Amino acid sequence: MKKKNLTTSYLMMLLPGYVWLFLFSIVPMIGFTFAFQAFVPGHGFFGSPWVGFDNFRYLFSLNDARSIFFNTVYISVFKIAGGVLVPLVFALLLNEIRVGLFKKWVQTIVYLPHFLSWVILGGIMLDVFSISGPVNRIVESLGGTKTAFFARADLFPTIAILSDVWKEFGFNAVIYLAALTGISPSLYESAAIDGAGRWQQLWRITLPSIATTAVLLTVLGLGNVLNAGFDQIFNLYNPLTYSTGDIIDTWVYRSGLLNLQFGLATAAGLLKSVMGFALITISYWLARRFANYRIF
Amino acid sequence: MVADKTLKFRVTDAVIVAILFVVAFSCFLPLWYTLCLSLSAKASAAAGLVGLWPVGFNVVSYGQIMGDLKFFQAFWNSVVRVVLGTSISVVLTVMAAYPLSKGPREFPLGRPLMWILVFTMLFNGGLVPWYMTIRSYGLINNMWALVLGSSLGGFNVILVVNFIRNLPKELEEAAVVDGAGPWYTLVRIVVPVSVPVIATITLLTAVYHWNEFFQGLVLMSKSSNYPLQTYIQQMVMVIGSANLTEDQYKKLNEMSNQTLNAAKIFIAMIPVLLVYPFLQRYFINGITLGSVKE
Numbered sequence: 018m019k020k021k022n023l024t025t026s027y028l029m030m031l032l033p034g035y036v037w038l039f040l041f042s043i044v045p046m047i048g049f050t051f052a053f054q055a056f057v058p059g060h061g062f063f064g065s066p067w068v069g070f071d072n073f074r075y076l077f078s079l080n081d082a083r084s085i086f087f088n089t090v091y092i093s094v095f096k097i098a099g100g101v102l103v104p105l106v107f108a109l110l111l112n113e114i115r116v117g118l119f120k121k122w123v124q125t126i127v128y129l130p131h132f133l134s135w136v137i138l139g140g141i142m143l144d145v146f147s148i149s150g151p152v153n154r155i156v157e158s159l160g161g162t163k164t165a166f167f168a169r170a171d172l173f174p175t176i177a178i179l180s181d182v183w184k185e186f187g188f189n190a191v192i193y194l195a196a197l198t199g200i201s202p203s204l205y206e207s208a209a210i211d212g213a214g215r216w217q218q219l220w221r222i223t224l225p226s227i228a229t230t231a232v233l234l235t236v237l238g239l240g241n242v243l244n245a246g247f248d249q250i251f252n253l254y255n256p257l258t259y260s261t262g263d264i265i266d267t268w269v270y271r272s273g274l275l276n277l278q279f280g281l282a283t284a285a286g287l288l289k290s291v292m293g294f295a296l297i298t299i300s301y302w303l304a305r306r307f308a309n310y311r312i313f
Numbered sequence: 314m315v316a317d318k319t320l321k322f323r324v325t326d327a328v329i330v331a332i333l334f335v336v337a338f339s340c341f342l343p344l345w346y347t348l349c350l351s352l353s354a355k356a357s358a359a360a361g362l363v364g365l366w367p368v369g370f371n372v373v374s375y376g377q378i379m380g381d382l383k384f385f386q387a388f389w390n391s392v393v394r395v396v397l398g399t400s401i402s403v404v405l406t407v408m409a410a411y412p413l414s415k416g417p418r419e420f421p422l423g424r425p426l427m428w429i430l431v432f433t434m435l436f437n438g439g440l441v442p443w444y445m446t447i448r449s450y451g452l453i454n455n456m457w458a459l460v461l462g463s464s465l466g467g468f469n470v471i472l473v474v475n476f477i478r479n480l481p482k483e484l485e486e487a488a489v490v491d492g493a494g495p496w497y498t499l500v501r502i503v504v505p506v507s508v509p510v511i512a513t514i515t516l517l518t519a520v521y522h523w524n525e526f527f528q529g530l531v532l533m534s535k536s537s538n539y540p541l542q543t544y545i546q547q548m549v550m551v552i553g554s555a556n557l558t559e560d561q562y563k564k565l566n567e568m569s570n571q572t573l574n575a576a577k578i579f580i581a582m583i584p585v586l587l588v589y590p591f592l593q594r595y596f597i598n599g600i601t602l603g604s605v606k607e
Binding site: 030041043044046047049051111125128132140151154183251255270286289290297 | 435
């Protein structure tokens with residue numbers, strides 16, 4: 018077969034996918050121009066007047082802007098830290114267990130929450146943490162007083178961080194477990210012959226072997242630091258917890274699609290996209306440079 | 314690790330097993346509690362009597378759902394979305410991945426096209442422009458918006474590209490020698506040996522479509538067009554006005570029909586639980602996507 022025909026066939030194969038990519042991914046990018054327009058209903062993309070950086074100026078003048086940015090980074094950073102450390106500890110504990118069946122049973126259960134949506138898990142959490150729910154009953158039996166957990170702004174970030182770590186730790190542990198199986202058993206054997214106990218083996222062999230993985234996960238996580246988890250926050254927050262729970266994505270949703278401030282919401286979204294793009298590119302570059310990590 | 318059977322070693326083992334027990338149960342109990350709640354009497358649930366077993370066992374909530382046309386409509390919408398959305402997405406993904414897996418000699422355009430795809434993974438126009446685009450296509454309140462909304466994921470394409478690149482070269486070379494064209498090679502040679510990766514993306518895409526609620530919420534303004542997750546989201550979540558007070562919140566919380574909501578949540582979980590054994594078998598492939606390559 019001639020090369021020209023081959024190329025034509027390949028392009029035909031790519032056509033449907035790339036037509037989709039153009040329509041649903043590239044075209045929306047062009048809409049970033051909204052950020053520099055004062056949207057007039059009925060005038061559309063091209064009819065609305067240009068206002069330069071007015072939307073951005075207004076955005077920065079809002080009191081919300083600071084707290085939203087802070088909330089996003091705060092929730093995100095703790096989620097990354099918990100999402101790297103908790104699975105690490107869990108994988109190490111699991112690695113110490115020799116009984117195959119028990120190990121399998123534990124793994125089967127802890128992966129499950131990852132595959133459930135935040136709509137489902139949010140609904141379950143509202144029940145579990147409700148005023149008459151089991152958590153409040155435990156609090157009461159220990160001598161505490163009942164709390165409406167999701168009505169308290171001071172508790173919201175903690176609940177969001179812990180529940181996210183809970184949902185994902187099993188799944189994230191898979192990467193560590195894969196790295197742990199890669200350690201040569203002969204290392205442990207010779208260490209044991211030299212008289213190294215369990216702790217020493219852990220500190221001198223196991224941890225150094227998976228430290229790279231932990232660093233890699235941290236670096237890749239930091240690339241996503243502006244994504245504090247829309248689905249989760251959206252399903253858990255309410256007006257009482259906006260002050261500590263509102264993140265960039267939820268704010269953009271409310272101001273853009275509910276309050277119809279298209280220009281303002283697009284400006285905030287664009288800022289996030291540009292910063293996010295820079296962060297994620299840097300994180301991939303670092304991961305590639307120092308851990309030889311490549312996605313393709 | 315080399316085992317020594319000292320007492321200290323065994324005590325440590327017992328402690329670790331105990332911790333893992335607690336951790337595993339923490340992932341299971343909330344789901345179990347939801348099932349118990351859905352099977353309990355409404356009054357017992359409201360009074361906070363339900364624990365790890367249903368109190369006042371009954372299936373009234375499930376009976377109510379059986380008579381709830383809106384629930385069935387939403388369930389059906391989700392089924393349609395999963396079946397059509399997943400099929401279209403998998404076909405587009407595999408068709409795009411095969412040429413993109415070719416080296417620069419065979420297909421020089423592959424690399425730039427791959428970079429375009431990666432760029433769309435890393436950058437997006439944001440929520441408002443995306444919404445306006447879909448609206449300008451006239452897809453608001455149209456099921457096809459949800460079916461087509463996420464057809465070509467860069468993540469899935471890269472997964473398949475990596476898999477095809479690791480296939481033995483001889484496989485395709487033999488087919489080419491026999492005079493097979495690229496379409497024939499793709500359908501008859503590459504697809505059959507790529508079943509594991511295709512199963513992975515099929516399952517992940519199906520679960521994605523089943524779980525996705527936001528597009529349903531934003532793009533469907535009629536509630537009869539909601540997929541199940543959006544329907545549940547609207548039912549269960551406390552939606553208060555901007556000047557909601559803590560007391561109002563508590564009242565809303567007490568007023569909600571806990572047993573019925575729990576039953577709806579549990580039914581929405583069932584499809585995921587059904588495919589879970591298969592998911593578990595295949596999702597490890599998905600995780601090793603960005604593996605460290607030598």
